[in-house]
Amino acid sequence: MKTMHPTRFVCLLAACLATSAQASPLPRTxxxxxxxxxxxxxxxxxxxxxxxxxxxxxxxxxxxxxxxxxxxxxxxxxxxxxxxxxxxxxxxxxxxxxxxxxxxxxxxxxxxxxxxxxxxxxxxxxxxxxxxxxxxxxxxxxxxxxxxxxxxxxxxxxxxxxxxxxxxxxxxxxxxxxxxxxxxxxxARPRGPGEWVTVTNVRDGEALVSPFTLQFGVEGFGVCAKGQTADRTGHFMLDVLRDGRVVQALDLSNGATQANVFVPVGSYQIRLRFVDGKTQRDLLPPHEQGVVVTAQERL
Structure with a gap:
């Protein structure tokens, strides 16, 4: 049996651990x-x-x-x-x-x-x-x-x-x-260094009232709407999942940096991707976090 080189093993392990970006938790106290x-x-x-x-x-x-x-x-x-x-x-x-x-x-x-x-x-x-x-x-x-x-x-x-x-x-x-x-x-506290994509206004597990707005941020890359190209740029894609099923999907290829979400009361998983405008390939590990919708508001 062929033995995998230790460096190769570490690289594969790192790739697995980087399949999704860690969401900011709710404050500790x-x-x-x-x-x-x-x-x-x-x-x-x-x-x-x-x-x-x-x-x-x-x-x-x-x-x-x-x-x-x-x-x-x-x-x-x-x-x-x-x-x-x-x-x-x-x-x-x-x-x-x-x-x-x-x-x-x-x-x-x-x-x-x-x-x-x-x-x-x-x-x-x-x-x-x-x-x-x-x-x-x-x-x-x-x-x-x-x-x-x-x-x-x-x-x-x-x-x-x-x-x-x-x-x-x-x-x-x-x-x-x-x-x-x-x-x-x-x-106003600056985020840590590195390259990442994140939801900026909501923490993991936060209780929300629907409909709600999500704001997006990215570091290490810039946003570029589809129809133009520039080095180290992409656009956001958002999936809202319930029990593993996508209930709302948005391709923000117009260069938008926020999205409005309309869902009933319940628990949801948010998946935010930052992708290349041509290939839809992920440029960064996706950001994933949970939210809990506790009420709905009439518009």
Whole structure:
């Protein structure tokens, strides 16, 4: 019998272990779980006000954060394509940092600290800003960096100081205030290094009200809608399963980075894939997690 080389065995074992990406668990302590789930509906409620919009999905005006901090991008009604790639109905994100809206939509956005460009199709950024109040606005622009009339409200965040490895804690004696501080810091905490695809606004096993919105993020690759090609890019695909059967399947080949899910009460498995636009081949191990739908809301 032929013996497998140890290196080959390790490689095969690693490939097996990487068949799916590990989902973020719910917070570990009772106080943190209670605090996190207090805001679940805010993070997942469908926004039916505007058909086309961009938003910061993890930040709200008035948040207090430590730096560096995570900034996640949301887009609906349009898709993402890297800069330099013309495709109708698509564009890429920019953050205006302590900067007013450009006076003209016909002029290209400049490249400077006030105009942060994410032309590789990124779904998030990590900003490192000095202590103090800062204004942020998300602006969507075309392949030549000319802005669309698609932008978020301006928000302000207060940078309280440098981020340390020590997380903030919730004090039961002052739960309301310490919960808000912990939650804001938790949403703004940068994720670990590496290449991954993930659901950004929901944790594994979280209780949800249907219908709900899922937000997606990817690191190491950019998003590119089908109809264009760019190196190290792909698009999202979502399967919602119940008892091993797919009950909702979405191919977000238009470059979308979020999806609305409509399902009855019950337990579900979410499978998020990031695939090559031509071959539908997985570019990263799929992300899998459970959710529990506890109620349905009338729209």
């Amino acid at each position: 009772d106080a943190e779980r209670t605090c996190w789930q207090r805001y679940t509906r805010e993070r997942t409620r469908l926004d039916l006000k505007e058909l086309t919009a961009v938003s910061f999905t993890n930040l709200r005006s008035g948040y207090r954060v430590r730096s560096p901090f995570l900034v996640e991008f949301g887009i609906k009604g349009m898709g993402v394509v890297p800069a330099g790639k013309a495709l109708p109905g698509t564009g890429h994100h920019h953050i205006l940092v302590n900067t007013r809206m450009p006076p003209s939509v016909s002029e290209k956005l400049p490249f400077n600290d006030g105009h942060r460009h994410f032309g590789k199709g990124q779904t998030f950024a990590v900003l490192d800003l000095p202590p103090g109040r800062h204004t942020l606005r998300l602006l969507f622009a075309d392949h030549e960096h000319r802005p669309y009339f698609v932008f978020s409200p301006e928000i302000s965040v207060e940078v309280t100081g440098k981020r340390s490895a020590e997380p903030l804690k919730i004090d039961p004696a002052s739960f309301e205030a310490s919960c808000a501080s912990w939650y804001q810091d938790e949403l």
